[in-house]
Amino acid sequence: MKILVIEDEKMLCETIVSYLEGEGYVCEHAGTVEMGTEKVNLYEYDCMLVDIGLPDGNGLTLVRELKQCHPETGIIIISAKNSLDDKVMGLDLGADDYLTKPFHLSELNSRIKSLLRRRKFDGQKELIVDKIRILPENRQVYISGELLSITKSEFDLLLFFISNPGRVLTKESIAEHLWGDFADSSDSFDFVYSHIKNLRRKLFEKSGTDYFRNVYATGYIFES
DSSP, rough: OEEEEEOHHHHHHHHHHHHHHHHOOOEESSSHHHHHHHHHOOOOOEEEESSSSSTTETTTTHHHHHHHHOOOOOEEESOOOOOHHHHHHHHHTTOEEEEEEEEOOOHHHHHHHHHHHHHHTTTOOSSSTTTTTTTTTTTEEEEEEOOOOOHHHHHHHHHHHHHHHTTOOHHHHHHHHGGGGGGGGGOHHHHHHHHHHHHHHHHHHHSSSOOOOTTTTTEEOOOO
């Protein structure tokens, strides 16, 4: 899952990003409304954490911007302000949750998990697709009841496809989802092919089903 953190307090931002990456998320960050707007218009995110008080403006501007171009993205406002007006305005603009500083990182993580369950998986704690059973919060995959050994990237890749049923995913979108900004510095998408190949093989060996279909010159689609 890919998260954008909009926070101008450098130490807090680094702490949040480090913690969430340790929990298995792909994180990007920005410290201003301008930087956040640029990222929101260039990339897609599963969730955005946004501070209200930013050096060049109000973070609620980003909430409005994101809801216009990516309405499916979840939004959690994080702010030192505990104003009811700010909270109501943020929620009215489309934010999903509001967390007042200071907060425990474990609580932030719980709220992100809850938000992603509601938005991506209709509130379910487990996903079942054909012979595949996925526990997103435990990062586990079972095939016909047997635990499947897969890497973090392979797990994220599988969840990405299952979260986009019937949608053709391009190699560019896959790379961006798995590696965020770092995908832009790559001259080749061979690593995408490699991860698809490995995941495809592991699923086929355990289930006897090839779930991936190549779409010529475009990307891949997951079919159950």
